[in-house]
Amino acid sequence: MNDKTLDMNEVRDAYQQLPEQFNSLLMATVNPAGFPEASYAAYVKHEGSFYVYVSELAAHTRNMAHSGLAGVLFIEDEDKAGNLFARQRVTYQCTALEVARDSQAFEDIMSLFEAKFGEFINFLKQLQDFHLYRLTPHKGNFVQGFARAFTIDGEAMDQIRPINDKGHKTAPNRSSSQPN
Template sequence: MSKQEILNTRINEEVSDFIASRKSLMLSSIQPDGTPYASYAPFAIGDDCLYVLLSEIALHAVNLQHNPAASVLIIEDEDSAGELFARKRVNYSMQAALIELESEAWYQGIDILEARHGERIRNLSQLADFRLFRLSPEGGRFVKGFGRAFTLAGNSLAGEEVSHMRDGHKKRDDIKA
């Protein structure tokens, strides 16, 4: 196995384990006037996607229906982080798809969310204003700490191809004009 294959496998596993350890994500969507809007939502992991159940009363659901482009951040808790300035995190560029109510995909997504978050999901899914979205990655970045950042290329949560970002922080004196 090549060094690149070993790196891909190791980082893929770390990303998958990290995502599985978190239950909510930060979601950035785009408002109709083009301004960004940040929010959060509980999520579940599907087949190389994330599922979120959002109320149409909430701006993020309205935004995703008008513009499917989104950014997702899944981040280590402040209280358990060893270094506040270098919290472990993964972020993705995503495309959101609204899942048709009561379709096979709807029931599959609701089942996945319920398995992760319990009966509340089933109850919320019965309310008329709740919509299920599938968030599909279009690349991302996994940060484990200072000097340990990785680009995740491809359309999978763990990254189809991983590359270590080696152009890191530089002291001001080291930068030539």
């Protein structure tokens, strides 16, 4: 892979469109004992951040409250992938900050949740064990396929660079002849 053969605008468009295909995101958090935990949550995106409305009964909510961090994954559906081993995916390293329930930001984001997910959100808003978290990406990766991996960063998460311009390493070719 080399920058001259890649249309980075096409790569950027592909990476930005992948999350738009999903109503939920996959999350990775770490519990206070240092063990990783995987989960998912419905989300809305606003001004470059992902918002999740999650119950404190869920481990991921307690973990984000403790660490202020979360990993986010969007990955191409298996049945849509050309190759199971090369599914398109975007991962983000995020800070996780709770949005105060009594703030205008809370009301604004919950309105986005209602527009996306319907009236059920009004029921969830009444549950006091639910908390709104803003997941702000600071660094990411986009894998578009074999030997097509990119780092994502920048203030607007719009700076994309190939991770490796040489592609995958392969074993050297061996001659089929046997030594005497």
